[in-house]
Amino acid sequence: MNRACWIVALLAWLSASTAWAVEVHDVRLWRAPDHTRVVFDLTGPAEHKVIMLDNPRRLVVDIPNIQLKTSLDSLPLENTPIQQIRSGIREKTDLRVVFDLSEEITPRSFSLRANQQAGDRLVLDLYDQAPAKATTQAPTVHKSVADRGKREIIVAIDAGHGGEDPGALGPNRLREKDVVLSIAKELEKLLASDSGFKPTMVRTGDYYVSLKGRRDIARKRQADLFVSIHADAFTRPSANGASVYALSTQGATSTAARYLAQRENAADLVGGVRLSDKDDVLASVLADLSMTSTLDTSLKLGGQVLSRMSGVARLHKPGVEQAGFAVLKSPDIPSILIETGFISNPNDASRLNTRSYQQRMAQAIHAGIRDWFAAHPPAGTLLAWQKMQGEQQYIIARGDTLSGIAERFNVPLSKLKNANGLSGTRITIGQTLTIPTS
Structure with missing residues (x-):
């Protein structure tokens, strides 16, 4: 090959290499109660365009100058509006992904730049237009409540993380999102069996809800209490024990509290939340908290729960700690965050991975909640009526x-x-x- 031909071949190779500089190395899909999320994991940033087409109904996603390096065949499409996913190449370098749809949807898409928690991603949310089918049976309303006309105490149970955000990882790929969902479901069963209580799950399966979205769900369901359940990691594997946290408006009460709050507040970076989803009223929320008894109630109620947890696990700290957890910033709902143990500690992780410990931890949280509301029942509830009697x-x-x-x-x-x-x-x-x- 002469020099001129060699240069032409080199330029052609460089051109092709540049055209395929970004790759889709994985595609993941989750089903939430009101939408389906598809995430394209990229090796670098990329532009995209979304097109809706009819007859037949389908959604087209065009991503220029990118190569698909993974299969779309094994994605879990059951119970989603997606019938089939196809892909092809346009203009030699542009990727086109076609979603054949069985139902009408409202699409929303956005790009997320790489950060310390995750790489570049393209997020596609397909929102249902028809009302979502119930994924779990609603807790039974106790006959005594209906007969007496007294309302139940509503407890919003928030299992941390979910979906593409696994939370902290323990030995043998033990995932925080799985452990805390199991504990949350145990707590839901206990409260559902109690006369005068009505639990409601913030997330019922393996999907992500934004930190603000979790608070909004609790407020929409008129919760009397918000309980967020976690099993976090720390920089030192020796850190161990269970904790209860309330919101702080002035700073964290310990280095661990500050670190854990920073980790939890970064969950939206992994879970995938665009800038417009961020909370714009933080200052007013903190002002409201300082003017109400919500924070005081959170601290005292958290103390009751912590006392009960001491019979199940070693406590990381003897009292309720405080830090700026975004998920706790509800101005009108007492809110606590429970760390059921450090999943980064081998001994804690071993316990967290057992059904018996999960049940005992749920029983302790349940007993602490009952203790508080038995002594301080909200007006108009069955427990308030019972206390009067x-x-x-x-x-x-x-x-x-x-x-x-x-x-x-x-x-x-x-x-x-x-x-x-x-x-x-x-x-x-x-x-x-x-x-x-x-």
């Missing part, structure tokens, strides 16, 4: 004794035993006691 209930937790419960509620031991038909002092974890009037 002298009725209170208490769920036995690990470490409880009958004499200690009698002392806590300022009730004679003999009266407590008579009210519950007890001949001795033997009690079991999870048992419900009726607390008579003192």
Whole structure:
């Protein structure tokens, strides 16, 4: 090959190399209650254009100067409006991806630049136009509540992370998003079985909800309490133990609290939230919090939950900590964030990965919530009515004794035993006691 031919070949190779400089190295799909999310993982930034077509109904995504290096055949399309996904090359270098649709959708797309948590991505959200089908059966309304016309206490249970955001990773690829969803579902079962309580899950499956979106869901459902459940990681594997956090408007109470808040607040960078989804009213929210009793209630309620958790796990700190967690910034709903353990600690991770620990942790959180609302029931609720009638209930937790419960509620031991038909002092974890009037 002469010199001129060699130069022409080199230029052609360089041109082709430049044209394929960016690649799609993975495509992922998740189904949420109201939309389907498709994420294209890229090796660099890329422009894109979305086109809706009819007869037949389909969505076209054009991405110039990019090469598809993964298969689209194994994506989970069941229960989505997508019938089929096809791809092809236009103008020699432009990728076209076609989504054949079975239902009408409203598309939304945006690009995310690479950050410390994830690489460049193209996010495509297909929002349902028809009302979403219920993914879980709504908790049964207890007959006593309906008969007496007293409302239930609504607890919004938020399992952290989800979808493309796995949260912290533990040994053997143990994922925070899976662990905390299991604990959240256990807590939901316990509260659903309680007279006077109505749990509602912020996310019911493996999909991502933005931090602001989680607060909005709780507010839309008129929650009396927001509980966010996590199992985070720390820079040192030796860090261990469970914690409860409330919002801080002035700074974190410890280095660990500050670090964990920064990690959790960065979740939107991984989960995929465009700039317009960010909360624009942070200052007003913090001002509202400083003027209401919401934060004070969060701290005190968190203390009750932490006390119960001490019977299940070693505590990382003896009291409720505070930091600027974005997910807790609801001005009108008491909100706490629970770290059920450090998934980065081998011993904590081993426990977090067991059903028994997940159940015991859920039982402790449940008991702490019950403790608080039994003593401070919101007006108009069944628990408030029961308290006025002298009725209170208490769920036995690990470490409880009958004499200690009698002392806590300022009730004679003999009266407590008579009210519950007890001949001795033997009690079991999870048992419900009726607390008579003192």
